[in-house]
Amino acid sequence: MKLxxxxxxxxxxxxxxxxxxxEPAKAEKKAPPTTAEVLAAxxxxxxxPLDLDNTLYIELPSGRVVIELAPKFAxxxxxxxxxxxxxxxxxxxxxxxxxxxxxVQWGDPNADDKEKARPVPEAQKSVPAEWSVALTKAIGxxxxxxxxxxxxxxxxxxxxxxxxxxxxxGQVWLAxxxxxxxxxxxxxxxxxxxxxxxxxxxxAPRHLDRNTTVVGRVVSGMEQLSTQPRGTxxxxxxxxDEHGATIRSIRVAAEVPVSERTDLEVMRTDTPAFxxxxxxxxxxRESWFRASAGYVSLCNVPIPVRPTPPAPKL
Amino acid sequence: MKLxxxxxxxxxxxxxxxxxxxEPAKAEKKAPPTTAEVLAAxxxxxxxPLDLDNTLYIELPSGRVVIELAPKFAxxxxxxxxxxxxxxxxxxxxxxxxxxxxxVQWGDPNADDKEKARPVPEAQKSVPAEWSVALTKAIGxxxxxxxxxxxxxxxxxxxxxxxxxxxxxGQVWLAxxxxxxxxxxxxxxxxxxxxxxxxxxxxAPRHLDRNTTVVGRVVSGMEQLSTQPRGTxxxxxxxxDEHGATIRSIRVAAEVPVSERTDLEVMRTDTPAFxxxxxxxxxxRESWFRASAGYVSLCNVPIPVRPTPPAPKL
Numbered sequence: 001m002k003l004x005x006x007x008x009x010x011x012x013x014x015x016x017x018x019x020x021x022x023e024p025a026k027a028e029k030k031a032p033p034t035t036a037e038v039l040a041a042x043x044x045x046x047x048x049p050l051d052l053d054n055t056l057y058i059e060l061p062s063g064r065v066v067i068e069l070a071p072k073f074a075x076x077x078x079x080x081x082x083x084x085x086x087x088x089x090x091x092x093x094x095x096x097x098x099x100x101x102x103x104v105q106w107g108d109p110n111a112d113d114k115e116k117a118r119p120v121p122e123a124q125k126s127v128p129a130e131w132s133v134a135l136t137k138a139i140g141x142x143x144x145x146x147x148x149x150x151x152x153x154x155x156x157x158x159x160x161x162x163x164x165x166x167x168x169x170g171q172v173w174l175a176x177x178x179x180x181x182x183x184x185x186x187x188x189x190x191x192x193x194x195x196x197x198x199x200x201x202x203x204a205p206r207h208l209d210r211n212t213t214v215v216g217r218v219v220s221g222m223e224q225l226s227t228q229p230r231g232t233x234x235x236x237x238x239x240x241d242e243h244g245a246t247i248r249s250i251r252v253a254a255e256v257p258v259s260e261r262t263d264l265e266v267m268r269t270d271t272p273a274f275x276x277x278x279x280x281x282x283x284x285r286e287s288w289f290r291a292s293a294g295y296v297s298l299c300n301v302p303i304p305v306r307p308t309p310p311a312p313k314l
Numbered sequence: 315m316k317l318x319x320x321x322x323x324x325x326x327x328x329x330x331x332x333x334x335x336x337e338p339a340k341a342e343k344k345a346p347p348t349t350a351e352v353l354a355a356x357x358x359x360x361x362x363p364l365d366l367d368n369t370l371y372i373e374l375p376s377g378r379v380v381i382e383l384a385p386k387f388a389x390x391x392x393x394x395x396x397x398x399x400x401x402x403x404x405x406x407x408x409x410x411x412x413x414x415x416x417x418v419q420w421g422d423p424n425a426d427d428k429e430k431a432r433p434v435p436e437a438q439k440s441v442p443a444e445w446s447v448a449l450t451k452a453i454g455x456x457x458x459x460x461x462x463x464x465x466x467x468x469x470x471x472x473x474x475x476x477x478x479x480x481x482x483x484g485q486v487w488l489a490x491x492x493x494x495x496x497x498x499x500x501x502x503x504x505x506x507x508x509x510x511x512x513x514x515x516x517x518a519p520r521h522l523d524r525n526t527t528v529v530g531r532v533v534s535g536m537e538q539l540s541t542q543p544r545g546t547x548x549x550x551x552x553x554x555d556e557h558g559a560t561i562r563s564i565r566v567a568a569e570v571p572v573s574e575r576t577d578l579e580v581m582r583t584d585t586p587a588f589x590x591x592x593x594x595x596x597x598x599r600e601s602w603f604r605a606s607a608g609y610v611s612l613c614n615v616p617i618p619v620r621p622t623p624p625a626p627k628l
Contacts, residue, residue, distance in 0.1 A: 100537045101492045131605070148464040150609040178415045178517045187602055202540075203492045203518050203613050207598060210605035223414045223544040226516075230537040284521060288501055291445070291524035295464040299517050 034285040038276045039304060046273040047265040048160070049308060050219070054078065055253035056085060057262070058106075058221075060095075060245050065221035066253075066262050067181055070161055072139060073174050074130040074215045077183055081194035081215060082252055083123040089195065090250040093118070098228040098244075099236025101202030105184055106247060107195055120195060129189040130213045132173035135165050141172050142270050144278065144298060151175075151206040155298040157269035161217060162298050164209060174214035177204045177299035179222050183213040201226045204299040219305045220264060263308035277304070349594040352587065353618060360587040361579040362474070363622060364533070368392065369567035370399060371576070372420075372535075374409075374559050379535035380567075380576050381495055384475055386453060387488050388444040388529045391497055395508035395529060396566055397437040403509065404564040407432070412542040412558075413550025415516030419498055420561060421509055434509060443503040445524045446487035449479050455486050456584050458592065458612060465489075465520040469612040471583035475531060476612050478523060488528035491518045491613035493536050497527040515540045518613040533619045534578060577622035591618070 033041070050068055058065040071078040084090065090106075097105035110116035135141060141163055143156040152164035158172060162180070165172040174180060180200050185192035192213055199218055218225065228245060231238040238244045253261055267274060281296040347355070364382055372379040385392040398404065404420075411419035424430035449455060455477055457470040466478035472486060476494070479486040488494060494514050499506035506527055513532055532539065542559060545552040552558045567575055581588060595610040 100540055148462060150462040150611055151607050189604055202516065205614065206611065207595070207603075207607045207614065209607070211603055226414055227541045227543055229541055281521070289521075289525055290503055293465050293521045293523070297464055297520065300519065300521065 032283070032285060033276065033280060035277060035280040035302075037285075038273065038280050042267070042273045044309075046268055046271050047306070048268050050253065050264055050266065052254035052261070053252065054082075054216075056081075056216075057249075057251050057253055057256060058090075058224075059248040059250070060224050061248065062224045062227075062245070063221055064262060065224050066219050066264065067216050068160070068219045068266065069216040070159065070174060070214065072159060073133055073161070074183075074213050076124075076127045077130055077192070077194045077213050077215050080124050080127050081197075084120060084193075084195055085250050085252055086255070087120075087122050088249065089118065089120060089123070090247050093247045094244040095225075095228050095238070095247070096196070096231075096244055097198070097235065097237045098201070098230050100230045102200075102205060102236065103198040104201050104225045104228050105196060105198040106244075107184065107197065109244070111196065120193075123195075124193055125195075126191050126193050127213075129185075129192070131189075131210045132171040135167065135170050135172040139172055140270060141165055144296075144301070146282075146295065147298065148295065149298060151209060157274075157301075157303070160266050160269050160303055162301070162303070164298070173210055174217075175204070175298055176200055176206050176208045176214070177217075178202070179218040180214055181216045181218060182208070183215060185212060199225050206299075217303075219266060220262060264305050265308050267304040267306075269303060277301075346597070346599060347590065347594060348599040349591060349616075351599075352590045352594050356581070356587045358623075360582055360585050361620070362582050364567065364578050364580065366568035366575070367566065368396075368530075370395075370530075370564055371567055371570060372404075372538075372564050373562040374538050375562065376538050376541075376559070377535055378576060379538050380533050380578065381530050382474070382533045382580065383530040384473065384488060384528065386473060387447055387475070388497075388527050390438075390441045391444055391506070391508045391527050391529050394438050394441050395511070398434060398507075398509060399564050399566055400569070401434075401436050402563065403432065403434060403437070404561050407561045408558040409539075409542050409552070409561070410510070410545075410558055411512070411549065411551045412515070412544050414544050416514075416519060416550065417512040418515050418539045418542050419510060419512040420558075421498065421511065423558070425510065434507075437509075438507055439509075440505050440507050441527075443499075443506070444527045445503075446485040449481065449484050449486040453486055454584060455479055458610075458615070460596075460609065461612065462609065463612060465523060471588075471615075471617070474580050474583050474617060476615070476617070478612070487524055488531075489518070489612055490514055490520050490522045490528070491531075492516070493532040494528055495530045495532060496522070497529060499526060513539050520613075531617075533580060534576060578619050579622050581618040581620075583617060591615075 054069040056067040069078045093108050095106045108118050139158050141158045143154045147155045149155040154165045162175040162177045164175045178200050183192035183194050184196035233239040283292040368383040370381040383392045407422050409420045422432050453472050455472045457468045461469045463469040468479040476489040476491045478489045497506040497508050498510035547553040597606040
């Protein structure tokens with residue numbers, strides 16, 4: 001059906017889209033590759049498995065959300081979130097907020113009620129802000145060429161996350177792109193703990209950069225969060241508890257039985273293959289496109305995720 | 315509840331947020347105004363009513379979506395869409411596609427089936443592409459100061475829509491920000507008619523600029539579109555017709571009885587008040603923010619919409 005082919009754009013966060021068969025460029029073709037061709041030509045070494053000790057599964061009534069945590073960028077918060085998860089803190093809590101074109105947020109609906117709030121005996125109630133870290137070699141920041149970003153001197157990728165950097169101050173931080181996960185906080189900077197988290201569900205709110213601690217990004221199941229009915233209260237908070245979906249559980253992937261895991265690989269962002277992918281987004285080669293942008297903004301670069309391919313037979 | 319005050323950000327597209335009481339800056343305060351203060355200080359002349367002849371109401375089972383059309387940017391497509399609407403073409407058709415972080419699209423599920431496709435006796439089946447128009451004074455383009463946009467030489471606003479311009483080529487076009495509405499088409503540029511439309515539901519896909527005809531933007535009820543369950547087919551198309559919400563009707567607002575209209579005003583984008591609003595987004599003044607971006611991207615500038623205030627008593 002021709003209709004189904006409109007906007008022939010492979011959105012790589014959709015797992016099935018990654019599986020779309022794509023012909024590699026033939027030798028006689030001189031045209032630069034499309035995104036599908038770049039992906040089809042990747043080698044196993046262009047991908048990395050998720051670190052299961054730093055991967056979370058959120059189980060919602062509608063399905064699973066998989067979050068890759070970023071301990072290099074927020075070590076204390078990631079440790080605290082994992083402590084909360086290990087004591088099953090989140091099980092039975094809820095989505096608290098769903099604001100259109102901004103964020104969806106989850107945690108304890110009674111967090112502000114001293115009598116009803118769920119206790120956190122084995123975790124910190126607040127953690128000092130981790131809004132940026134030192135731009136060391138270990139952080140592995142790769143700048144986007146020709147970035148023209150308004151929010152930071154440099155933007156690019158670090159360890160598979162969208163990031164921004166200021167070489168002058170020597171700092172680097174994760175950028176608020178779609179699906180990024182951050183820590184809710186009150187007015188004072190050090191009031192977040194990871195017990196309340198949010199994910200970006202709309203146009204990249206980059207003005208939040210360096211105003212919250214970013215702890216990771218959704219690598220699968222984002223649609224479970226983005227389609228939550230919008231809250232009717234101020235800022236998209238639900239006015240009645242029954243409107244927010246219940247969190248069945250949050251678990252660290254390594255603690256989930258092997259048969260129940262979601263095996264995913266993330267494309268490495270420091271390879272020639274990834275540079276080719278970025279180039280294929282700067283100038284779209286698919287026949288549908290007529291005007292080439294010659295540019296791609298940080299948050300429009302997909303960081304591909306795919307099911308782990310079966311091991312080759314010996 | 316303190317929790318409810320986290321992220322104290324007034325999202326102006328949410329009508330209730332506009333009604334949040336805000337204190338205007340006191341005379342003794344020298345600090346530049348917050349967005350809420352800018353809005354509270356607006357005069358009636360900073361707002362304009364919707365042109366009811368160029369406003370559409372989409373009635374979905376979950377509620378109404380209001381779209382402001384942009385006849386200056388796509389006169390032939392807007393005329394064709396209005397012809398389709400006047401013959402009730404869309405009534406009983408459906409949401410066809412909901413792709414996470416990209417677009418939601420609606421039209422005739424049988425458009426490609428010659429026998430089942432709904433006929434369009436009094437409208438064009440295809441309309442020549444209207445991807446940009448001449449940058450004349452009449453178009454009223456106001457550039458964002460300090461825009462640093464990667465996708466176009468200049469960005470700003472035109473008649474209340476986010477727009478981009480190229481003074482060298484003398485062209486201006488509407489920009490693919492969240493909520494923008496465009497015309498679906500096949501591979502050849504002139505295959506769109508307005509019988510199939512989409513709205514942006516994620517991070518601004520600016521690479522679509524000048525690749526499709528943009529006909530307007532959603533000014534109310536975007537959440538009815540953005541929360542549509544994601545289609546499981548390629549590109550977010552629904553694989554089974556029953557998954558797509560049915561369109562009860564689409565009407566031109568002027569043809570709806572007065573008592574059933576949604577009376578809205580849109581903030582003018584060519585006033586000192588709007589410039590102050592943009593400035594309040596460049597550097598957020600709310601106490602919650604600690605790091606100032608000193609910049610706002612085109613698609614992060616809200617174009618405020620509010621219910622029309624009651625007429626003053628004589």
